[in-house]
Amino acid sequence: MAITKKVHVLAPAVLALTLLSPTVAQAAPAAQCFTTNAKLTVEEQRLTATMPAGGPAVGPTLVTQAGFDPLVGDLTTKLCATKSTSAARQLVTAAGDNLWQTAVDRAQGRRPGMGTLDTHDDRPLYWARLQMSKALRQWQPRFALSAADRTALLTALDHGSRGLNSDKLPTGGGVKKIMVSGFDPFELDGTGVRISNPAGASALQLDGLTISTPTGPAVVQAVTFPVVWGYFDQGIVEAAYGTAIKDTARRPDMIMTISQGRPDQFDIERWAGGWRGGFPDNNNVGATGPVPAAAGWPQPTDSFIETTLPYQQMQATPTGSYKVNFDLLFCVWSDSSHPGTGQQVCRTDQPKPGEVAAQGGGGDYLSNESMYRSNRVRIGLGATAVRGGHLHTPVLGEPAGSTALTDAAFEARRTAIADQTVALVTAAVSGLS
Known part of the structure; x- marks a missing residue:
């Protein structure tokens, strides 16, 4: 990353989730708790980016090829059933942690048969995280959710999906x-x-x-x-x-x-x-x-x-x-x-x-x-x-x-x-x- 050394809106609500995964697209009731009017980040907007010649969106395709669709679909489905901020916090934290650990397990050969993409590929983790954060931004809960609480949920999801909640270092000496x-x-x-x-x-x-x-x-x-x-x-x-x-x-x-x-x-x-x-x-x-x-x-x-x-x-x-x-x-x-x-x-x-x-x-x-x-x-x-x-x-x-x-x-x-x-x-x- 030594750069200097080189010296959104989608159509109907159902289509908003089609970009997340085929699994989610089939869950029509879940689409009712999402809006297409939420402001997305530039990174999230790239979820619709295709190759210059066209074709399917690159990021979601990589997620599908790695077998990460069910993780994204599980979060989006459960968001629609969530009834409180505290429950949402537990849900998104667990989803982030699970995404990170699944990516690690897949990369290290502990999830054989999960998708067809090369196991060393880091891109599905990146794009699946963006699919999840996009869904969280577009989520319209049944209860009042402040902007600060939504930001905190996005941070919890992000940190978990980056391994920041992980604690793999042992205690004591000898190691x-x-x-x-x-x-x-x-x-x-x-x-x-x-x-x-x-x-x-x-x-x-x-x-x-x-x-x-x-x-x-x-x-x-x-x-x-x-x-x-x-x-x-x-x-x-x-x-x-x-x-x-x-x-x-x-x-x-x-x-x-x-x-x-x-x-x-x-x-x-x-x-x-x-x-x-x-x-x-x-x-x-x-x-x-x-x-x-x-x-x-x-x-x-x-x-x-x-x-x-x-x-x-x-x-x-x-x-x-x-x-x-x-x-x-x-x-x-x-x-x-x-x-x-x-x-x-x-x-x-x-x-x-x-x-x-x-x-x-x-x-x-x-x-x-x-x-x-x-x-x-x-x-x-x-x-x-x-x-x-x-x-x-x-x-x-x-x-x-x-x-x-x-x-x-x-x-x-x-x-x-x-x-x-x-x-x-x-x-x-x-x-x-």
């Missing part, structure tokens, strides 16, 4: 604890609606994984983050990593944010920078300026934060066919008294006191910010013994041609990247003292 994060697909406009994110695919492979190392076992917990500035402003990174770090019984020994970066190589980033460069997110919104603080979390004001990952071990260990680079690059503003103006000066030594970040090694987009925020809260909580940093995967690309949703070469590349990511996390765990 190393690792927390990692991936990302949703991004750059989705145009033919990019077919895009997959190998970082998200890797997170599904890593969640709950027990890794055997020469120094003993390690257990991994994974989450995925949205490619949306607003979610980061609300503190979703701190909610994930900060909450885990504050739990002293389950505190991770290492945290690693993961995203898609440059073609043909992995990058272990040395520096995260506290600046966002404005590139549009998945809702086509940009944000520029210093990375804001997240309310309620102790956070230092360092402009740069350096990785503490055991990068030498990660580079020295054979992990796969892709090159593994230790990226030294960072950029500062030429006039530190007026950051955001003037020229950027990029170097590979180390930042000097008083210099203001313009870019970290991973650029100035949300991947860089995930490293910056997770390690800022780690330092703010005094967890300096916890190792932390960021890994950029190679770019996956798209299926060949302009009409295929997948192909063998596309799937092979994603599997190779995800497998090497797992191997690099394993190498990093082996390098912990």
Whole structure:
């Protein structure tokens, strides 16, 4: 996701749910509790996006091919029978948690026969989540539901479906604890609606994984983050990593944010920078300026934060066919008294006191910010013994041609990247003292 390093309305109510799944489309009574007039996000509006040549909508088709339709249908059907805000909260939280765990189980081979799509495919999770959030926005309950309560329900659904409610790290000693994060697909406009994110695919492979190392076992917990500035402003990174770090019984020994970066190589980033460069997110919104603080979390004001990952071990260990680079690059503003103006000066030594970040090694987009925020809260909580940093995967690309949703070469590349990511996390765990 190192972008800078490249240096609704539907027809009748029944049709509104046809986009969610064939199963839901058949449930005519359920359609009576939904409206087509709700304001949708840009991401949710892409549920109707087709290939340039036309045909069925891409996102819902991927959901169907992965066998996720029943999960979406179950939520939409039960919403219409829900009689209170508290019951709705229980319903959407359980639906989010179930979507995440089903995606993990399917990815790791525990749900054989579920759909026809490659099990390493991260896209059905993304699109099923959007189908669920769209239904929740369009839901017209039998009782009064405030805008704040609906927002809270959407947040509960989102967090659950990203693994943020999961608690797979064990208590006590004897087992190393690792927390990692991936990302949703991004750059989705145009033919990019077919895009997959190998970082998200890797997170599904890593969640709950027990890794055997020469120094003993390690257990991994994974989450995925949205490619949306607003979610980061609300503190979703701190909610994930900060909450885990504050739990002293389950505190991770290492945290690693993961995203898609440059073609043909992995990058272990040395520096995260506290600046966002404005590139549009998945809702086509940009944000520029210093990375804001997240309310309620102790956070230092360092402009740069350096990785503490055991990068030498990660580079020295054979992990796969892709090159593994230790990226030294960072950029500062030429006039530190007026950051955001003037020229950027990029170097590979180390930042000097008083210099203001313009870019970290991973650029100035949300991947860089995930490293910056997770390690800022780690330092703010005094967890300096916890190792932390960021890994950029190679770019996956798209299926060949302009009409295929997948192909063998596309799937092979994603599997190779995800497998090497797992191997690099394993190498990093082996390098912990």
